[in-house]
Amino acid sequence: MKRWIAFWNIMLKDMRAYYLKPPNISWGLIFPLAWTGMFYIRSGADSVDILSLLPGVTAISILFGTTSLLAVTVTFEKKNRSFERLLMAPIPLELLMLAKTSGAILFGVVNAFVPIAAAAFLTDLSGVDWSTLLPAIVMIAIASTFLGLFIAVSVSEVFEAQTFSNFFRFPMIFLCGLFFPIASLPIFLRPFSYLFPLTYGVDILHGAVHGAAVQTLALNFAVITAFCLILFFFSLKNIHRKWIV
Amino acid sequence: MNKRPHPPAMAADDPQPLIQVEGLTKTYDAVTAVDQIDFSVATGELFGFLGPNGAGKTTTIALLTGLARPDSGSIRIGGIDCTKNPKAAQHLIGVVPDESNLYPELSGFDNLCFCASLYGLHAHERRTRARQLLQTFSLAEAAERKFAGYSKGMKRKLTIAAGIIHHPRLLFLDEPTTGIDVSSARQIRQLIADLHRSGTTIFLTTHYIEEAERLCQRIAFIVNGRIVKTDGVAELLQPEKEKKVMMIAVANSREDLCSRIASAFPHFHFQASSAEQIRVESDHPISIGPLVRFIEDQGAEVMEARRIQPSLEQVFVRVTGIELAAMKKEKEKGGNNR
Numbered sequence: 065m066k067r068w069i070a071f072w073n074i075m076l077k078d079m080r081a082y083y084l085k086p087p088n089i090s091w092g093l094i095f096p097l098a099w100t101g102m103f104y105i106r107s108g109a110d111s112v113d114i115l116s117l118l119p120g121v122t123a124i125s126i127l128f129g130t131t132s133l134l135a136v137t138v139t140f141e142k143k144n145r146s147f148e149r150l151l152m153a154p155i156p157l158e159l160l161m162l163a164k165t166s167g168a169i170l171f172g173v174v175n176a177f178v179p180i181a182a183a184a185f186l187t188d189l190s191g192v193d194w195s196t197l198l199p200a201i202v203m204i205a206i207a208s209t210f211l212g213l214f215i216a217v218s219v220s221e222v223f224e225a226q227t228f229s230n231f232f233r234f235p236m237i238f239l240c241g242l243f244f245p246i247a248s249l250p251i252f253l254r255p256f257s258y259l260f261p262l263t264y265g266v267d268i269l270h271g272a273v274h275g276a277a278v279q280t281l282a283l284n285f286a287v288i289t290a291f292c293l294i295l296f297f298f299s300l301k302n303i304h305r306k307w308i309v
Numbered sequence: 310m311n312k313r314p315h316p317p318a319m320a321a322d323d324p325q326p327l328i329q330v331e332g333l334t335k336t337y338d339a340v341t342a343v344d345q346i347d348f349s350v351a352t353g354e355l356f357g358f359l360g361p362n363g364a365g366k367t368t369t370i371a372l373l374t375g376l377a378r379p380d381s382g383s384i385r386i387g388g389i390d391c392t393k394n395p396k397a398a399q400h401l402i403g404v405v406p407d408e409s410n411l412y413p414e415l416s417g418f419d420n421l422c423f424c425a426s427l428y429g430l431h432a433h434e435r436r437t438r439a440r441q442l443l444q445t446f447s448l449a450e451a452a453e454r455k456f457a458g459y460s461k462g463m464k465r466k467l468t469i470a471a472g473i474i475h476h477p478r479l480l481f482l483d484e485p486t487t488g489i490d491v492s493s494a495r496q497i498r499q500l501i502a503d504l505h506r507s508g509t510t511i512f513l514t515t516h517y518i519e520e521a522e523r524l525c526q527r528i529a530f531i532v533n534g535r536i537v538k539t540d541g542v543a544e545l546l547q548p549e550k551e552k553k554v555m556m557i558a559v560a561n562s563r564e565d566l567c568s569r570i571a572s573a574f575p576h577f578h579f580q581a582s583s584a585e586q587i588r589v590e591s592d593h594p595i596s597i598g599p600l601v602r603f604i605e606d607q608g609a610e611v612m613e614a615r616r617i618q619p620s621l622e623q624v625f626v627r628v629t630g631i632e633l634a635a636m637k638k639e640k641e642k643g644g645n646n647r
Contacts, residue, residue, distance in 0.1 A: 069430070069431065074427075077423050080415075308377065
């Protein structure tokens with residue numbers, strides 16, 4: 065019980081203290097909103113186009129929102145030494161890091177509904193398979209958050225976390241099938257697409273929104289789950305190796 | 310506060326001291342930060358850890374609180390072996406680091422409530438305890454202000470409050486009065502003494518020797534990662550009490566004045582601590598008249614001659630070989646770099 069009190073309060077504190085930090089507003093809200101606006105303006109009233117764009121825009125909103133938040137909640141706190149306070153609390157490291165990432169996962173899920181809400185005004189979403197879409201959003205949020213965590217514990221400055229994040233985020237926009245199919249990429253780039261968890265999440269979203277998934281649902285969920293576990297495991301290992309020396 | 314509390318049973322005789330450290334060693338790259346240290350702290354004791362910058366004080370606290378892993382040796386806190394599993398005893402300890410590390414975005418009240426939640430305190434208990442501590446630390450009026458807007462002294466007081474919010478049995482205080490104004494430092498010393506009186510065991514690191522002398526019951530001197538001396542304050546001071554020490558301030562003195570006096574008064578020990586200061590030590594009473602006359606005969610002017618009371622500072626200089634002025638200068642330099 066005591067541990068869950070700590071878990072809950074760490075998550076609430078991060079949400080209260082960091083959701084409106086400048087990096088989250090710029091990268092987590094404005095950037096995805098700008099992309100959303102750009103694509104919706106481009107697609108005009110063509111409902112088919114909007115449905116094909118929605119998975120990519122949703123994924124990008126989650127990705128940028130979660131990874132930006134982790135740079136603040138973890139790297140910033142490590143830098144000003146308040147993270148030491150958490151490390152000295154009687155909470156297992158696994159639970160502590162789950163608490164630190166839960167707020168970001170929720171932020172990512174909320175971000176996902178910004179483009180979905182916009183799309184609901186512009187087109188008919190009655191054909192969307194919500195029972196697949198919702199778990200996919202959660203899984204993408206978890207995978208992106210853990211990617212953000214992996215980056216956050218690998219660096220020591222907030223600006224490094226943002227720069228390192230972009231090293232992953234921008235290639236992912238083009239390589240993960242967000243706005244055009246992986247099959248249309250040059251053949252030498254295609255293997256790289258499958259190295260990113262977002263590829264599998266976006267494929268589920270394409271299947272749920274307009275029935276255009278390439279891989280099976282089970283394979284996509286299995287691979288994205290594996291990515292989550294690997295990223296979390298390596299992040300914990302990095303904390304043990306670099307922060308509790 | 311001014312009267313030193315009666316020491317508890319010395320750790321060595323305590324069947325189960327609250328802290329028991331044996332052969333603790335920690336190396337960073339090629340530097341041995343802590344080298345085979347042994348010490349124990351009895352329940353209810355206020356134990357001081359004194360040493361210059363880089364001596365290994367903060368590393369020792371990091372090892373004891375689970376922020377660093379020892380290369381060898383063992384740590385037991387409250388009878389729990391923390392060597393392999395530092396988390397096991399973290400519920401017993403509170404830590405006040407050398408820099409205030411609370412959350413700048415949160416108010417003083419919210420910071421305390423959050424810290425209490427890390428130890429599993431329920432909401433009502435958290436709020437009650439936070440209000441009580443804000444009152445005790447004279448911060449009630451600033452309770453709703455953001456921590457970022459606090460002065461250094463207020464920050465330090467709130468950090469101490471956060472360290473004791475969960476009623477820890479053992480409190481680590483790392484340089485609690487460094488870099489704050491005199492009035493806040495005095496208030497913090499009073500709070501430390503009160504905490505100790507209420508039964509909290511305290512592990513205090515400081516480079517203010519007079520602070521350690523006033524507050525602590527036992528002290529360990531650490532230099533270059535090694536503990537060079539551990540004893541009760543009274544026991545450390547005893548040899549100094551047996552000595553008679555005088556400080557003579559002179560002006561217009563010759564360079565070889567000190568050696569000339571030493572030849573004339575062979576039963577006294579002389580040391581020129583600066584061009585204008587001569588320290589005289591003896592195991593017997595020092596008669597000042599002949600000394601002053603001799604100095605004036607040498608063409609120098611005696612400005613002041615005073616008896617020096619025995620202090621821990623003298624013990625520290627004798628035991629470690631480190632001049633206090635050098636230690637303070639080094640600390641200030643380190644402080645500015647942080």
